[in-house]
Amino acid sequence: MAKGFETNKVRMETIGIFGKSVGKRAGFTCEWCGSKDDLRLWDYKPDMSPNMDTLALLCTRCRDLAHGRRAAPEELHSIRKALWNNTPSVAEGAARVLARCREAWARTAIEDSYIDDNVKSELLRQGNPAGRR
Numbered sequence: 001m002a003k004g005f006e007t008n009k010v011r012m013e014t015i016g017i018f019g020k021s022v023g024k025r026a027g028f029t030c031e032w033c034g035s036k037d038d039l040r041l042w043d044y045k046p047d048m049s050p051n052m053d054t055l056a057l058l059c060t061r062c063r064d065l066a067h068g069r070r071a072a073p074e075e076l077h078s079i080r081k082a083l084w085n086n087t088p089s090v091a092e093g094a095a096r097v098l099a100r101c102r103e104a105w106a107r108t109a110i111e112d113s114y115i116d117d118n119v120k121s122e123l124l125r126q127g128n129p130a131g132r133r
């Protein structure tokens with residue numbers, strides 16, 4: 001038990017080291033929507049060692065989305081431009097949220113983006129209605 005806590009503590013400290021650099025990269029605005037509301041680091045790959053490519057600075061609302069909150073399609077428009085960011089945590093993270101909505105524009109935006117091809121095909125496959133192959 002104590003060991004898990006220690007590991008988590010070390011991880012939080014490591015993430016903290018990147019805080020300033022990620023903040024600068026983000027221009028101290030949310031890297032998904034541009035808001036300045038309660039910005040915090042979001043860990044895109046909790047099972048990997050944290051680095052600049054796995055962390056993103058997100059506002060409260062976008063962190064909720066990242067953690068699986070359902071959103072109206074109109075709300076998701078605000079994070080669409082994050083797809084063109086060249087940091088994986090920003091672009092792929094946003095793509096994963098967009099892929100959950102079945103709107104055609106969201107699929108097209110993911111198709112047009114420059115995210116990793118494997119992630120892209122995984123997300124677009126998920127978006128297909130069940131049974132259609």
Ligand SMILES: [Zn+2]
Pocket residue numbers: 030031032033034035058059060061062063
């Ligand atoms: Zn945001």
